[in-house]
Amino acid sequence: MPKRRNSPDVARRNFLKSAGLVGAAALTPAAATAQIAAPRAELQKALPPGPKQIALETQPPGKDPVTQTSSGGDFMVDVIKSLGIEYAVINCASSYRGIHESLINYGKNTMPELITCPHEEIAVHMAQGFAKIDGKPLVMMCHGVVGLQHASMALYNSWCDRVPVMVMIGNITEADKRAPGAEWLHSALDPAAIVRDFLKWDDQPQSLQHYAESTVRAYKLATTPPMAPVLISLDAELQENPIADRESLRIPKVGKVVPPQADSGAIAELAKMLVAADNPVLICDRLARTPDGMKHLVELAETLQCGVVDLGGRMNFPSRHPLNQSFRRAAVDQADVIVGLELNDFWGSVNSFTDRIVRTSHPTAKPGAKMVSLGTRDYLIKSNFQDFARYQDVDLAIGGDGEASLPELTEAVKRLIDPSRKSAYEARGKKLAAAQLASLEQARAAATTGWDASPISVARLSMEVYNTVKDEDWSLVGTSTGNNWPRRLWDFKTPYSWNGGSGGGGIGYTLPASLGAALANKKHGRLTVAIGGDGDFNFAPGTLWTAAHHRIPMLYVVLNNHAYHQEYMYVLAMAGRRNRGVTDVDIGTTLKDPNIDYATVARGFGVHGEGPISDPAELGPALQRALAVVKSGQPALVDVVSEPR
Amino acid sequence: MKRSFALVAAGIVALSVADLPARAQDAPPGNAANGKRVYLADGCFTCHGRVGEGGNYYGVTPTLAKTQLPFEAFKQQLRDPARVMPPFETAVLTDQDAADIYAFLQTLPLGRPAKDIPLLNN
Numbered sequence: 001m002p003k004r005r006n007s008p009d010v011a012r013r014n015f016l017k018s019a020g021l022v023g024a025a026a027l028t029p030a031a032a033t034a035q036i037a038a039p040r041a042e043l044q045k046a047l048p049p050g051p052k053q054i055a056l057e058t059q060p061p062g063k064d065p066v067t068q069t070s071s072g073g074d075f076m077v078d079v080i081k082s083l084g085i086e087y088a089v090i091n092c093a094s095s096y097r098g099i100h101e102s103l104i105n106y107g108k109n110t111m112p113e114l115i116t117c118p119h120e121e122i123a124v125h126m127a128q129g130f131a132k133i134d135g136k137p138l139v140m141m142c143h144g145v146v147g148l149q150h151a152s153m154a155l156y157n158s159w160c161d162r163v164p165v166m167v168m169i170g171n172i173t174e175a176d177k178r179a180p181g182a183e184w185l186h187s188a189l190d191p192a193a194i195v196r197d198f199l200k201w202d203d204q205p206q207s208l209q210h211y212a213e214s215t216v217r218a219y220k221l222a223t224t225p226p227m228a229p230v231l232i233s234l235d236a237e238l239q240e241n242p243i244a245d246r247e248s249l250r251i252p253k254v255g256k257v258v259p260p261q262a263d264s265g266a267i268a269e270l271a272k273m274l275v276a277a278d279n280p281v282l283i284c285d286r287l288a289r290t291p292d293g294m295k296h297l298v299e300l301a302e303t304l305q306c307g308v309v310d311l312g313g314r315m316n317f318p319s320r321h322p323l324n325q326s327f328r329r330a331a332v333d334q335a336d337v338i339v340g341l342e343l344n345d346f347w348g349s350v351n352s353f354t355d356r357i358v359r360t361s362h363p364t365a366k367p368g369a370k371m372v373s374l375g376t377r378d379y380l381i382k383s384n385f386q387d388f389a390r391y392q393d394v395d396l397a398i399g400g401d402g403e404a405s406l407p408e409l410t411e412a413v414k415r416l417i418d419p420s421r422k423s424a425y426e427a428r429g430k431k432l433a434a435a436q437l438a439s440l441e442q443a444r445a446a447a448t449t450g451w452d453a454s455p456i457s458v459a460r461l462s463m464e465v466y467n468t469v470k471d472e473d474w475s476l477v478g479t480s481t482g483n484n485w486p487r488r489l490w491d492f493k494t495p496y497s498w499n500g501g502s503g504g505g506g507i508g509y510t511l512p513a514s515l516g517a518a519l520a521n522k523k524h525g526r527l528t529v530a531i532g533g534d535g536d537f538n539f540a541p542g543t544l545w546t547a548a549h550h551r552i553p554m555l556y557v558v559l560n561n562h563a564y565h566q567e568y569m570y571v572l573a574m575a576g577r578r579n580r581g582v583t584d585v586d587i588g589t590t591l592k593d594p595n596i597d598y599a600t601v602a603r604g605f606g607v608h609g610e611g612p613i614s615d616p617a618e619l620g621p622a623l624q625r626a627l628a629v630v631k632s633g634q635p636a637l638v639d640v641v642s643e644p645r
Numbered sequence: 646m647k648r649s650f651a652l653v654a655a656g657i658v659a660l661s662v663a664d665l666p667a668r669a670q671d672a673p674p675g676n677a678a679n680g681k682r683v684y685l686a687d688g689c690f691t692c693h694g695r696v697g698e699g700g701n702y703y704g705v706t707p708t709l710a711k712t713q714l715p716f717e718a719f720k721q722q723l724r725d726p727a728r729v730m731p732p733f734e735t736a737v738l739t740d741q742d743a744a745d746i747y748a749f750l751q752t753l754p755l756g757r758p759a760k761d762i763p764l765l766n767n
Binding site: 449457466467568645 | 691700701702731758764767
């Protein structure tokens with residue numbers, strides 16, 4: 001990006017003069033003349049300066065200063081530091097060069113430390129993955145116009161995933177301060193407009209005090225459920241200019257923010273329904289915000305001895321808990337009380353939808369089943385993008401953060417349970433435990449077909465990866481291909497063993513978001529592992545350079561099925577309906593001829609690469625070699641030529 | 646963009662076979678080699694896997710290796726499928742192709758018992 005020229009504006013020069021500038025003014029005309037008059041020997045062959053040049057370079061310095069001792073950028077860094085933000089994930093841009101330099105030299109590149117990303121979408125997705133493991137947002141920085149458009153897809157994913165991200169963009173608001181060319185192309189009247197539909201809040205501060213208050217407000221809003229990305233537009237003049245009076249600026253504090261908790265009366269009503277039910281079920285999606293979330297849900301389920309269906313938006317419930325009924329649709333269909341905890345799509349959980357020429361749907365829940373929603377999802381929806389899903393009528397809609405509301409619900413349930421019903425509860429729990437075990441055995445049996453085949457079956461791939469990591473403190477932070485084998489077969493039991501999916505279904509999420517999660521896991525010494533599709537990989541392969549450069553350990557497995565396979569199946573479905581040929585649907589849906597060698601790509605970015613591996617017998621040893629690299633603190637990639645699903 | 650599935654527990658596709666002939670050996674003679682070619686060329690593998698191990702499309706798709714589905718039920722599912730499977734009518738898949746695919750599926754081995762695979766017992 002081009003450097004901005006010194007502004008010749010007289011009023012601005014006067015302002016700078018009054019702001020304690022040093023530098024060029026200290027250079028006396030005599031000294032300057034002496035420097036010009038004594039050229040170094042090696043330059044003697046150069047043409048001597050003409051009279052015009054001599055006059056220009058020997059005249060006393062103008063009124064425009066050339067150095068400064070303070071800047072708005074420094075104050076902006078103070079504000080960010082006050083929020084305890086660990087990293088700033090950035091793609092550098094001239095429109096925020098003022099704060100960029102402050103972060104490095106004034107902020108000493110710590111709290112936040114800069115993480116260089118070769119694409120804005122990588123930066124946002126890293127922040128998304130990080131926040132879901134760490135619980136805290138990162139700052140993401142980019143150009144206001146051309147950078148934010150790159151970032152927009154990842155922001156949409158973060159919005160749908162209800163994840164906090166602190167976006168800061170550069171902009172030059174004063175038209176007369178913009179240099180000709182790029183600075184006009186990269187400025188906007190309202191730069192946040194292009195992503196406002198998927199922001200919780202944004203502002204473009206007009207003063208440093210305004211910046212401080214808006215940044216702290218943005219942080220507070222982003223991290224209060226329902227969480228979502230926020231954006232602050234940083235005016236370039238505000239970043240770059242000296243501060244007239246630092247002492248007059250105040251950084252507000254965030255204070256203790258308490259998540260909104262459900263109404264006690266409503267909680268008591270729900271407890272009554274649950275206790276009276278013969279077969280209640282809890283369906284959860286983005287419920288667990290903190291490690292306590294899983295603990296609270298386990299306590300409630302065990303108190304009731306009821307089934308839990310975890311849709312996997314977060315690590316809500318241990319995969320092998322006897323009450324986990326996630327892969328048994330009957331657990332929902334046969335329930336008499338269905339409680340949706342932080343569900344985005346309640347309708348989809350209690351209805352069947354068939355994608356045929358005539359699209360049909362029908363309710364699958366037991367007639368007369370009572371339905372209750374508990375969560376904050378309904379309190380942050382917007383009109384344009386339809387991520388709020390189909391409307392589901394419920395008997396009781398309780399507003400309040402699911403995780404924060406669970407302890408009171410559990411206590412209310414405990415108070416209401418009649419000791420005489422305890423044996424009935426225990427019998428229910430035993431039945432569910434047997435069903436859960438049967439579900440696990442069924443998954444194991446299903447995994448056996450094609451176990452030794454090449455290309456490698458997805459079940460084999462998943463279990464080879466599990467075998468490699470199971471004795472480590474592992475954290476699986478991505479599976480992007482509809483691959484549910486890990487959730488069917490792995491033993492997920494820690495709050496960080498899973499962190500959900502992309503949110504908006506925008507591909508290009510898995511690689512960078514996994515790296516963000518790996519960054520969060522790094523300080524805990526956890527082993528981060530992800531299994532991402534080849535289609536997904538190709539959206540943001542530069543992520544690997546960030547992994548190598550910042551030495552972020554991560555075991556990344558590419559499920560290389562040479563296709564955008566979901567789309568492959570959809571186009572095949574169209575071709576079947578139209579009855580005019582099904583053999584060419586690989587056109588536009590596959591990634592072959594040539595096949596991409598992802599291990600070589602990885603090595604090009606400075607990352608250890610293994611593969612391509614198509615022989616299942618070779619996969620385990622390759623994963624072990626990659627694991628050794630990851631345990632040494634480096635990222636590694638394993639390219640596995642695999643079956644479609 | 647991908648369409649999200651309504652529920653992770655989306656069930657295994659159930660085929661209505663109760664009223665149909667129940668014996669696999671009643672299938673017409675088929676050429677397994679041609680069946681393999683058609684199975685791969687016509688995209689059957691996209692949902693059911695190259696070795697009939699099953700897959701995932703709006704929920705889990707059935708394993709087809711050594712299918713126990715009688716041939717007539719198999720053919721009916723091709724011509725007038727239940728749920729979301731696309732139809733494969735005679736214009737794109739002849740009766741002989743169907744028989745060949747069926748023969749190919751019978752050659753595909755089932756997996757060893759899960760208890761004999763250490764990785765499935767972790």
